[in-house]
Amino acid sequence: MNQKNNKELILQSALELFYEKGYEGVGVQEIATRAGVTKPTLYYYFKSKYGLLESLLETKYPAILDALDEAERTSDSFSDKLLKVASEYIRVALNDKQFFYIMLGLQYSPRQSEGHRAIESYNHRMFDLFTQIFEKQNVYLGNMNGRQEQFAIGFMGILNYYILVYYERNQDDNLPVVTDAEIFSLVHQFMHGIFS
Amino acid sequence: MNQKNNKELILQSALELFYEKGYEGVGVQEIATRAGVTKPTLYYYFKSKYGLLESLLETKYPAILDALDEAERTSDSFSDKLLKVASEYIRVALNDKQFFYIMLGLQYSPRQSEGHRAIESYNHRMFDLFTQIFEKQNVYLGNMNGRQEQFAIGFMGILNYYILVYYERNQDDNLPVVTDAEIFSLVHQFMHGIFS
DNA sequence: CATTTTATATACCGATTGGTATACTGTTAT
DNA sequence: ATAACAGTATACCAATCGGTATATAAAATG
Numbered sequence: 001m002n003q004k005n006n007k008e009l010i011l012q013s014a015l016e017l018f019y020e021k022g023y024e025g026v027g028v029q030e031i032a033t034r035a036g037v038t039k040p041t042l043y044y045y046f047k048s049k050y051g052l053l054e055s056l057l058e059t060k061y062p063a064i065l066d067a068l069d070e071a072e073r074t075s076d077s078f079s080d081k082l083l084k085v086a087s088e089y090i091r092v093a094l095n096d097k098q099f100f101y102i103m104l105g106l107q108y109s110p111r112q113s114e115g116h117r118a119i120e121s122y123n124h125r126m127f128d129l130f131t132q133i134f135e136k137q138n139v140y141l142g143n144m145n146g147r148q149e150q151f152a153i154g155f156m157g158i159l160n161y162y163i164l165v166y167y168e169r170n171q172d173d174n175l176p177v178v179t180d181a182e183i184f185s186l187v188h189q190f191m192h193g194i195f196s
Numbered sequence: 197m198n199q200k201n202n203k204e205l206i207l208q209s210a211l212e213l214f215y216e217k218g219y220e221g222v223g224v225q226e227i228a229t230r231a232g233v234t235k236p237t238l239y240y241y242f243k244s245k246y247g248l249l250e251s252l253l254e255t256k257y258p259a260i261l262d263a264l265d266e267a268e269r270t271s272d273s274f275s276d277k278l279l280k281v282a283s284e285y286i287r288v289a290l291n292d293k294q295f296f297y298i299m300l301g302l303q304y305s306p307r308q309s310e311g312h313r314a315i316e317s318y319n320h321r322m323f324d325l326f327t328q329i330f331e332k333q334n335v336y337l338g339n340m341n342g343r344q345e346q347f348a349i350g351f352m353g354i355l356n357y358y359i360l361v362y363y364e365r366n367q368d369d370n371l372p373v374v375t376d377a378e379i380f381s382l383v384h385q386f387m388h389g390i391f392s
Numbered sequence: 393c394a395t396t397t398t399a400t401a402t403a404c405c406g407a408t409t410g411g412t413a414t415a416c417t418g419t420t421a422t
Numbered sequence: 423a424t425a426a427c428a429g430t431a432t433a434c435c436a437a438t439c440g441g442t443a444t445a446t447a448a449a450a451t452g
Contacts, residue, residue: 006399022306024220028440038401040442045399049440101306108304108360110218110297111367127361150381151390153361154354161353162346164304165323171307185346193389194347202429224410236412237430245410396451402444409438414431421426 007045009035019098023115053118060099061122078137082187093163094175203241205231215294219311249314256295257318274333278383289359
C-alpha cells in the first residue's frame, strides 16, 4: 500500500545517491533528506553509513548471483552456458543500472577503503561463479587445463567493459535494448577470436 | 639536488593518497601534511583540489598515451601490434601501479563526479588509440568491418580486468613480473579464442 | 489500562571539509 | 638601496562530516 516504508525509502535514496555521487561523495544527511526522513531515523535502521552500504549490497547482490548461477546450471552445451550467463549478466546491467554501476565502482575503489571492503566477498563469489563455468567444462575438454581463471578474467573483462562503454554512450536513463545478436557476437568473439 | 621541490612533493603525496583512499576519500590537509607543507602552499601551486587532480593526470597520462602510440606505430604485423601494445600497457600498469589504479578508479567513478570529469577526455583518447589498431587493420582485412570498436572493447576489457585481478592477488607492493608467455597467452586468447 | 517496544524528530557534538585573508621571508631585478 | 616577486606560514572561515543524547508519539503487548 501507500503507507510509507522508511527503511526502503532510505535504501532507494542511498541507491540513487551512491550511483550519482559515489559512496564517499555523498553525505548521510543528503541521503536522509532525499528519503524524506531525518538522520536519526536512518541511524535507527542502519547502524552506520557503512552499514547502510552493506544492507544495500545484501539486498540486491545475492539475487544477481542466484540468477547467474541458475543461468549456468540450466544450460546444456558449453557455448549455451556462456551465452546464457552473458545474457543474464547484461540483462541485470540494464535492468538494474544504478546498482550495477555502484558494484563496478566499488570494485575499482581503493583496497583500503570502506567501499572496497564491503564489495570484496561478493566479488570473489562472482569470480568463482565465472571460473566454475570453465572448471566444469574442463572435465570434458582437456585443452583449458590451468587456464580456467584466465578465461574467466577474459570473459568478465569483456562483459564489464562492454557494459561500461554502453553506459557511457547512453547517458539518458532510457537504455536501448542489447539485441541477442550483439550478445552472441560478444560471446562468439570470446570463444573463437576475432578472425571469423 | 636535495633542495626541496614542494610542487613535486605535493604531486607525489597526492598520487599516494589518491591511490590509498581515492580522490573523494582524501582531504587537502592530509595531502599537504604528507608532503611536509601547509595548505596555502598547496593552493599556491594548484588552484583547487580538482586542479591538483588535473595536474596529476596531465603529468603522467600523456606519456602513457605516447608510449602506447609508439608501440602501435613501430610494430609491423597485426599480431605483433597487439602484442606490443598489450606488453606496453601491462608494463605501465606494473611500473606505475599507483597512477594506473587511480586511472581505473576514476573511469568507474560516477559520471557527474569531479573525478570522472577529469579523466573523461583521456579515456576517449585511450579508447580511440585502441580502436585505431583495428581500424588500420581493416584496410587489409575485410572481416572486421564495423566491429573495430567491439574488438577494442574486448581487448581493453581483457587487459584491464587482468590487471585488476593481478593487483588483487599481489597486495604487497613488490609486484612479480608478468612474463612474455603470459602476455602472449592473453593476446592469443583474444585473437583466436579459447579453443587452442 | 499500564507498560513496553517501535519509530520518529529536535537539537546538538567534535572533527574535518575545501578554501582564504594576511603577513612574512628570501631572492631577483631595477 | 629599493621595489617587485615568488614562496611559505599563522590563523581563520562557513559548511559539512558521521554520529548521538534526549524527548515524544504511536502501536503492540501484558
